[in-house]
Amino acid sequence: MAPALPPIKTNWTIAYGKVWALAQGALEDLLQEESANQVPRPQKDQVLIFQTLATFYVKYVQILRSLEVAYDQIVHPQKRRVIRQVLDGVMGRVLELKNEMVELEFSEFHYYDDVLQDLKLTPEDIEIPVPKYFVSEKIKVLKEREKILAKILTQNGPRTPETKITMTKIMSLEEAIRVIQVSERARQGRLRAKFMKEIRQEEEKERKANVRWESSLDRDEAATRIQKVWLGYSQRKKTKKERLDEFLFLGMVPPAHHQEVSVTILHAQEIEKARSVVQEEHEAQYQQAVVSIKDTIREVEGPDIKESLQEQIRQWFIECRNATGKFPDYPDEDDGGSAVIFAEKTPEQVSDTQVTPFHATFCLFSLSEVWHVRDESANFIQRFDAELVKEEKRREVEEEIRVQVDELMRQELKNLKLAVDRDKGKKKKKKKGKKGKKGGKKKKKEKDLTADRTIESLFEELIREGLLVRPPAVRLSDFIGEFSYLGTTLRQADVEPMPSLSDVRQLMALHGVLPLGSQAVHEKAPLLKTLLLTGPSGVGKKMLVHALCTETGANLFNLSPANISGKYPGKSGLQMMLHMVFKVARQLQPSVVWIGETEKTFYKKVPKAEKEMEPKRLKKDLPKIVKSLKAEDRVLIVGTTRRPFDADLKPFCKVYKKIILVPRPDYSSRLVLWRHIILRHGGLITDLLDLSSVSKVSDGYTQTHILQAVQAVLTERRIQLLGRKPLSAIEFIGPLARQDPIFKEEEEAFKGAKLRLRERRRKKDC
Ligand SMILES: Nc1ncnc2c1ncn2[C@@H]1O[C@H](COP(=O)(O)OP(=O)(O)OP(=O)(O)O)[C@@H](O)[C@H]1O
Known part of the structure; x- marks a missing residue:
């Protein structure tokens, strides 16, 4: 029984239908607009081309947001299937447009503030949504994996290089006594200081009380x-x-x-949860119906279909004989069998099926239209439509029966030819198979080094070796950062703006989350196998990698030089390790293979202190692995580095084609970061806390610095005192000043590296 939904549900059912219909309408308009714009594109005016692309991009993102909500909330299983296809198509198109902009501007970051202004939108309207289905539709598998991970980690923990280093320090007796004495004296000192403080306070109180009584004011003056x-x-x-x-x-x-969550929102969240339960139930009913309806059609209509097919084919034999004087040859099974005889496709129709994702989206309109013109007034609960299932299944049953009929009719034709034409049926020369042609060139298939092992055992071994790790659960929305409102204005003034943290979040959603989450998008959109996150220490590079895994339910493999050091030694060991990692990554996709401090793999010269770690172990194999990743493998190699300038740029850029610079936060981002981090650590923000000033003076500091300053101030004791003594800006200055900010030289080095990369890209060097 479906759980009873609150009464508001009925309006919502209509509401999400409307959201879908509006998005679909907007998509149709946009596609028409786009196709009108395709031909006479002004080739020379780069600014105008960019404006057009940016406008389309913004509009597609809005449609994407609506479709995502509709897909998440609509409970009708067949409608959801249609929306899913359009949703994937639109995601692909958004990625395509982004790619076109990147190629036009030779930069990953683009600024849409003027487009937003023209279209009267806010930055939130173009925030790339992370479809909830990425995780919700495989929650069972994820929980299962999580269980295995937790079990192994609690049993023996991963083998990390740190475990080798962190040994218990053995002390001599004298040393131990000295440590204890020092601590004890310090404790006594603190206790004494506390007593002395209390005594002094007591004395002060008494002194003040005496002075008060000594006052010789007259009554009137005192009253005044x-x-x-x-x-x-x-x-x-x-x-x-x-x-x-x-x-x-x-x-x-x-x-x-205003900070309290409104009752309406809570109510809406409850309804959303209830809808997902209904969604599951309708889906299960639909799956059952699909099987039973197909069986019924096969049983009831099967014999009729078979007979009519045989009749049609016989008729064709006779017509052919009448026209040509002899019986025709029966079409081969590989060519589609008798289906070819009745196919009415023109060559244009055939070529129509090989279109870009953009056109694929267009083709889906017919599917969506089926729903928009359908009278659904009787389907109040939004269960599946049996008639549509029947239509679909009838086609499938016909196909199945056609294969059987072809076998029979092929035999019948042979007999006919023998009886009527006395044709003994010379063996046809077999067409040279495509395989034969390519045979010579075909590469040797990669040898499976672990053919005798199950994927589960490999999975467990990788966890034990600390190569497959459990990422902390962070959402992409936890990566706080404000929109850059001045991007276009600065660019017009010929100043290259520093990207904002919100831009970084968007790029991560676009290039990382969407393709990893959806197979269709990964296969259709421009293929991305590697991604480099670069920026100063503590700006959230690892956090972004973790968010990528959380949002897509991806496995996280850690191939950082420090983590693989000493594991699977030797050349064959390395081969085995990489084989295992990528075999598991592919089979249990999506997967993220993280290489921290990835510049070390590409060192020009390995520093003496790091020689033992063998940081360049992966250098030779990495390009080969990247090459071997195909469109169907949802595996993304993500490198993070805080010193990209230490790497040999040429091989480095060959492996990492997409580079995202994660900058230190600007003023507006710092403002939201301070607020967010203080609240998250139990602080209270009042008028007495001038966040604007704190944000201003924390220029040059990163997220980690801010985090550490807040942690230092907001101790348990300080949180208890908040009611009596609100937080003030000055309290944060001390802990902040004790840390080193990012110095100008380091920032310049990043900017320089960025410009050099841009230049190389312009010259198509890498
Ligand atoms: N935009 C952000 N919003 C909220 N928290 C952030 C943000 N960026 C970073 N943090 C926090 O700052 C801390 C440091 O981040 P992280 O370790 O990911 O930085 P990193 O760039 O990988 O550092 P390093 O290069 O030194 O390894 C983490 O606790 C993370 O949660």
Whole structure:
């Protein structure tokens, strides 16, 4: 029984249908607009081309957002299948457009602030959504894997290089006594200091009390003083309140309850959850119906279909004989058998099926239209439509029966030829198979080094070796960062803007999450096998890798030089390790293969201190592995580096074609980061905390610095005191000042590296 949904459900069913219909309508308009724009594109005006592409991009992202919501919430199983195809198509198109912009501008970062202004949109409207189905549709598999991981990790833990290093330090007796003495003296000292402080406070209190009693003011003067203080205090309070009321009225400050989650939102979330349960139930009913309807058609209509097919084919034999004087040759099974006889496809129709994703989206309109013109008033609960299932299954049953009929009719034709034409049926020369032609060139298939092992045992071994790790659960939306509102303005003034953290988040969603999450997008959109995240220490590169895994349910393999050091030694060991990692990564896709400090793999000269670690172990094999990854393998190699300039640029760029610079946060990002991190650590933000000033003085500091400063201030004790003593900006300055910011030289080095890369790309060097 489906759980009863709250009454609001009925409106929502209609609402999501409308969301879908509107998105579909917008998509149709957009495709028409695009095809009109395709031919007379002004080739020379680069700015205009970019504007057109950016406008299309923004509009497609809006459609993508609507379709994602519709797919997530609509409960009708067949409608969801149609939306899913359009959704994947639109994701592919968004990626294509992004790629076109990259090729046009030789830069990964693009700024749409002016387009947003023209279209009257906010930055949130173009935030790339992460479809929930990426994880929700394989939640069972993920839980199963999580169980195995947890079991192995609790049993013996992964073998990490650190475990070799962190040995218990053995102390001599004298040393141990000294440590204990030092700690004990420190404890006694602290205790004594505390007593002394209390005594001094007590003395101070007494002194003040004595002074008070010694006062020789007369009553009137004392009353005036009290009134003065009280009136001042009450007026200040009144003025403050009036000021706040005015600000509230003008909408300049949020109302007091604005941080509380509204009841309506909570209600909506409950409904969303309930809908996913209904979704599952309708899906199960649909799956059952598909099987039973097919069986029924086969049983009831099968004999009739068989007879009519045989009749049609016999008729064809006779017509051919009448026209040519002899019986025809029966079409080969490889060519489609008797289906070829009745196919009415023109050559144009055949070529129509080989179109780009953009056109593939177009073809799906017919499917969507089926639903938009259908009268669904009787289908209040949104269960599957049996008539459509029947149509589909009838076609499938026909195909199956056609294969059997072909066998029979081939025999019948042979007999006919023998009886009527006395044709003994000379053996036809077999067409030289395609395989034969290519046979010479075909490469040797890669040898499976672990053919005798199950994928589960490889999975477990990799966990034990610490090569397959459990990423912390972070969402991409946890990567805080503000939109850059001045990108276009700066570019117009010929200043290359520093990308904002929100741009980085978008790029990660586009190039990482969407293709990894959807097989269709991975196969259709421009193929990306490797991705490099570069930026100063502590800007969230690892966090982005973890978010990528969380959002797509991908496995995380750690091939960082420090992690593989000493594991699977020797050349054959390395071969085996890579074979295992990529075999498991492919079979249990999607997977992310992370190489931290990846510049070390491409060192020009290995520093002496790191020689033992053999950082360049992967250098030779990495390009080969990248080459071997195909469109159907949802595996992404992600490298992170804080010192890209230490690498030999040429081989480095050959492996990493897509490079994303993760910058330190700008003022607006710092503002939201401070707010977010303080709240997350149990702090309270009041008027007394001037976040704007803290953000201003923390210029040059990274997310990690901010995080550490907040952690240093917001101790348990400080959190308890918040009610009496609100946080102030000055408290954060000390912990911040104790850390080193990113120095200008380092930032310049990143900018320089970025420009050099851009230049190489322009020259198509890498
Ligand atoms: N945009 C962000 N929003 C919220 N937290 C962030 C953000 N960026 C980084 N952090 C936090 O900062 C800390 C450091 O991030 P992380 O370890 O991913 O940095 P990194 O660039 O990989 O550093 P390194 O290069 O030193 O290895 C993490 O705790 C992460 O959660």
